[in-house]
Amino acid sequence: MLEEKLESVPDQTSSEEQMENSSKEMRISEEKREDFCAEFQLHQNSSKKAEFFIQAEAEALKLSDLSITSQRRGPPTMCGDCNSSPAELSTVEEKSKRLLPEFISSWKDGTDAGGKTETAFLLKELDTLRAKNKKLQDKLSEKDKELKTIKLDLELQERATEAKIAEKIAALVEEVYSAQRERDEAVMARLRLANEERDEAFLRVQRLEESLKELENINPEENDMTLQELLNRINNADTGIDILKNGAIILNRIHRTKERKKKIIAEEMTAVIEQRDAALSQCKRLEQELHHLKEQNQTSANNTRHLTAENNQERALKPGCLFLPHLSQPLHCAKILNIPKDLCPVLRAVPKILVFSCVLALVVL
Numbered sequence: 001m002l003e004e005k006l007e008s009v010p011d012q013t014s015s016e017e018q019m020e021n022s023s024k025e026m027r028i029s030e031e032k033r034e035d036f037c038a039e040f041q042l043h044q045n046s047s048k049k050a051e052f053f054i055q056a057e058a059e060a061l062k063l064s065d066l067s068i069t070s071q072r073r074g075p076p077t078m079c080g081d082c083n084s085s086p087a088e089l090s091t092v093e094e095k096s097k098r099l100l101p102e103f104i105s106s107w108k109d110g111t112d113a114g115g116k117t118e119t120a121f122l123l124k125e126l127d128t129l130r131a132k133n134k135k136l137q138d139k140l141s142e143k144d145k146e147l148k149t150i151k152l153d154l155e156l157q158e159r160a161t162e163a164k165i166a167e168k169i170a171a172l173v174e175e176v177y178s179a180q181r182e183r184d185e186a187v188m189a190r191l192r193l194a195n196e197e198r199d200e201a202f203l204r205v206q207r208l209e210e211s212l213k214e215l216e217n218i219n220p221e222e223n224d225m226t227l228q229e230l231l232n233r234i235n236n237a238d239t240g241i242d243i244l245k246n247g248a249i250i251l252n253r254i255h256r257t258k259e260r261k262k263k264i265i266a267e268e269m270t271a272v273i274e275q276r277d278a279a280l281s282q283c284k285r286l287e288q289e290l291h292h293l294k295e296q297n298q299t300s301a302n303n304t305r306h307l308t309a310e311n312n313q314e315r316a317l318k319p320g321c322l323f324l325p326h327l328s329q330p331l332h333c334a335k336i337l338n339i340p341k342d343l344c345p346v347l348r349a350v351p352k353i354l355v356f357s358c359v360l361a362l363v364v365l
Contacts, residue, residue, distance in 0.1 A: 230249055234250075
């Protein structure tokens with residue numbers, strides 16, 4: 001029995017809390033309904049707007065939902081010791097049922113009075129809003145199309161740039177590979193040349209070593225021998241080894257003489273070339289001096305000619321100047337110039353200037 005009582009105690013406390021919560025919710029809903037009714041009466045007296053009626057309907061639906069939820073939240077089993085009695089709950093429900101139809105009937109009366117004008121106005125607004133909505137939708141679709149086209153253009157540009165970059169990279173890679181191949185080929189060619197030169201150097205060294213060995217085997221007395229003696233020794237030799245030794249000595253001497261001749265000829269050629277260069281430079285210098293002397297002689301000749309011409313002119317002008325005072329006396333002029341006396345009257349008729357010019361011409365001649 002004690003255990004059953006202990007188990008019933010938390011059930012009672014939970015039911016009390018639920019009842020308190022439901023009573024609080026009902027009070028809040030009643031206050032809201034009263035406030036909304038007052039607002040509705042004010043709006044009904046002043047101006048009847050469609051927005052307010054829509055709001056009123058939504059508020060009414062909310063309040064009805066609150067009452068229904070409050071009824072449903074109540075516990076199925078009630079104890080006799082609870083604070084809120086079922087009589088209080090029934091009074092709250094009756095109030096809510098009475099207020100809802102009153103609120104709805106008053107709302108309907110207000111809407112019937114100016115319903116026709118407001119519905120027409122609302123329909124017009126709906127039409128305008130639909131048209132605006134269509135325009136906005138069309139604009140939005142156009143913008144979407146533009147955005148899609150821009151995105152496609154950007155993608156194409158990106159792909160084109162990527163393709164160009166890839167082509168440039170491929171070209172650079174090909175150039176790098178070609179340059180690397182050329183470098184490798186050049187390196188290989190150099191290595192081949194170096195190997196060939198090395199082989200030739202080894203062969204030369206071997207030949208020199210062989211020639212040195214042969215020279216070491218020859219006696220020093222044999223170096224002083226003449227070619228005739230060596231030929232005689234080849235003729236008198238009994239074995240092939242002696243013939244080969246003597247032949248090697250002869251070839252070595254011939255080779256040395258050729259080298260000496262080459263050196264002498266090269267030295268003589270260098271000396272001749274140097275002499276030729278010196279002679280050419282000297283010839284050029286002499287030609288320049290001769291040209292300079294010719295110019296000096298020409299200038300001096302021109303000066304002398306000019307001076308002689310001036311002297312001749314002065315000499316020619318002196319008798320003319322002496323003859324000028326006698327121009328008025330034709331007989332005296334005729335005597336000086338050995339002109340016959342018959343031409344004296346002619347001289348008188350001729351002007352003095354012509355006579356002077358004729359006299360000058362005769363003097364110059």
